Amino acid sequence: MRIPLGVRAHAGTSALLVVLTAVACLLVAGLPRTMQASFDEALRRSLAATVAVRTDLTVTAAPALPAGELHSRAEFEGAGLHWRRLLPAELRPLVGRGGHISAKTFRTPVNETGDTRTFVNLGWLSDAERRVDWVRGRAPGKPSTTRYRGATIPVIEVGVVQEAVERMGLRVGQTRMLGESAHTAAKIVGVFRAKDPADRSWSHDADVLHVTRVVPADGPEEFHTTTLMSDDGLSALTNKARTLAYRWVLPLDGRAASAAGVPGVEAAVAAFRRQVDVQGTGSISYRLVTGLPPLLAGFLTALSAARTVMYLVLGGLFAVALGVIALGVRLLTDRMERTMALARARGASLRQVAAAGATLTALTVGPAALAGYALSFLLPGSVPPIVHLGPAVVVVAAVAFAVARLVLAHRTPLGERRADLVTARPSARRVTMEALVVVLALAGAYLLRARGPSGTQQDPFLLVIPVALALAAALITLRCYPYPLRLLVRLTARGRAAVPFLGLARAARGRSTGALTVLILLPALSLSVYAAVVHDGITTTQRLASWQKVGAPIKLTSVADISPDAIERVRRAPGVEQVALALTGRVQIGATGERPYAVAVDLAQWRRVNEDAPISLPALSGDRSALLSPALGDRDAFEIVWLSPVRLTAQGVIDTVPGFYSSGQFLLVPREVLPWPAANTLLIKGDASPAELARLVPSATVETQEAALAAIQADPLTGTVRTTMVVVTVALGAYALVAIVLSLVAGAAGRARTVSLLRTLGLSGRQARRLILLELLPVVLVTAPVGLALGLGLPAALGPGVDVSAFAGGLPVAGHTPGLLAPVTLAAGMGLCAVLGAYAHIAMGRRRNLDAALRAGDP
Structure with missing residues (x-):
């Protein structure tokens, strides 16, 4: 047969299939990209919002012997270049330029006693000129010497922070004797303040910028401050008292971080730590200090939860989209049935018929899938493998379904088939497969609850179980709903009204058409209800977490x-x-x-x-x-x-x-x-x-419950999860509507012929609408409650396997009554769509010529 002629002959159905395929490929390829972009943005915001002392890589050293001491800027900078050369390849893009080096003493007491103990530490910052302004006195200069207790000791010129002047009584011109066994004189020559106190690098040197007050459990209160010296002061800085420490700070640039590279970064930090450890000698030891690994581990936990939730709902969306595309392909093959039957009767082989149908389907869905795939690249984000794999799966599934359907329909030329028999029994193989699906779904749900979450690794098992449960519920529904329907048909057969009997009889005989519809509607409704319930649970728990954090509408706390x-x-x-x-x-x-x-x-x-x-x-x-x-x-x-x-x-x-x-x-x-x-x-x-x-x-800080709630909701991962659930809920509702419309269109010709014939026998327009409603509503009325119940039960069925507490302020999203407004609205909306579709179908059928129905009627 001529493929272009077939495309033109079925242009309307082909156009519908093109739209369905393009939208499905755009969703399956675009949503993972936007999710990955949001994951990256969440990581970057997390790194930017965390104090630098936790994210930066800090190499610390403690010289044990004079041979390990450094006394010049050149020696410190040479060591800094050495640490950068040791960085693994995964860390180099993340370590920004700059950074700084410091040399400080700690717990260096002033050699005077009183009720309050005073500690004045000596410090040097490699970038002090950039970070501080001298407000009184002058910047420190070269050191000198003096005699103290019969020994020559160094006199190091230092500057103190303005806060130390106010709280510790330090003044310009004072000279304080420091140390207990090894003494050093510190001459205060200036007072400084930070140029930018909000600079992230100050988190490494908070002891320089502020005075620290310590109240020991068994002693008087202590005040600690760290002074600043010049580069020349390094020549007199020794570790005789074993209180000297060096630090090389390698700043982390979070703008280059990506969520996909987090495991590699964790491994690289561990490798860098091992490299630093082996650099030590007998005169000096080195170690790496950073809070980056636990920070990344916490992010991976939240990221795993986000991926699990979103790929769960996206997997359901993808399955429903494939089902709707299968409905479209079925509609196309139904329109081609007479042509294919004629070709088969004239000698065409089964392979030729299948190849013609596959080619026509591929020409329809292939360019549409490519268009949706191309449009997805307009969205931001990196490209995970599913972006390439999803559209290919759509095309292969559509073509395979078309081939399978044509092969089953045209196995023999001009074979007589009855698809409207209520009592047609399924084969033993089909019953066995359906029972296997139900058993595996239930067993999977049980094992998921018994096993719990699988850590930070993506759990394919968790992604399959919800769809399997929805499919199992759909199969059970398909097997059970004919029994009450047959009873209703028998009851209406005894009545005098013909419309109820005819409508319910056509509904019972339309099982072959309604089976695929149920297999689409029930997962679509259950997963959309599940997404709505989880979204509502997250919103409710976020509010609870904000109240738990603050404890009142407003909390005022004073030191x-x-x-x-x-x-x-x-x-x-x-x-x-x-x-x-x-x-x-x-x-x-x-x-x-x-x-x-x-x-x-x-x-x-x-x-x-x-x-x-x-x-x-x-x-x-x-x-x-x-x-x-x-x-x-x-x-x-x-x-x-x-x-x-x-x-x-x-x-x-x-x-x-x-x-x-x-x-x-x-x-x-x-x-x-x-x-x-x-x-x-x-x-x-x-x-x-x-x-x-x-x-x-x-002296107080003020917190509000509203601000705490806004902070929880402002988290990028939280916003992404909530937005994705809303998008998926809307998309699943739209697909459910399309499935209802396609189920109407699939039987439109036969339904219109039947209604037209009955109209010639005296059937009124109102009775025709009732007839179509009675034909369509049983599937919807059975599917809606089952889908609603399954969606409400999925959070409990999945149990601890889906932990969304990371998006709700750390509180478990469980133990609360779910809001029923959105789920019931979704179920009612599906029924309303069926009613509106029936009325639209009647309105379109009014233009049909009744004489044409009589002339074209079957004998």
């Missing part, structure tokens, strides 16, 4: 106790409705010496603050009762020291105190245990301005 006047100003601030007072601090348990954190709060007032919150607050009975974290274990009465000794009685265990602590050792007590009503935390209800509250209490 020091808040004065009563400041508390009163907060109460009178515009927008403030309720205020609950709380005090946090570290206490000591007398019997064991443990030092847990404690929260003393007015629980009754806190409940009024959180009146409409989704979190529940614990209850305490008695003024001396306490709730303990699991880490503190079970105990009866015990004594704590907090401002004064207090005797408490353990009332129970509490896993978390919302807004305060969720892990470690902590306890919750009522405010009545405090000897005086101090407070360093205010829990506020209302819509007050955070900036105004911060102004009223300058």
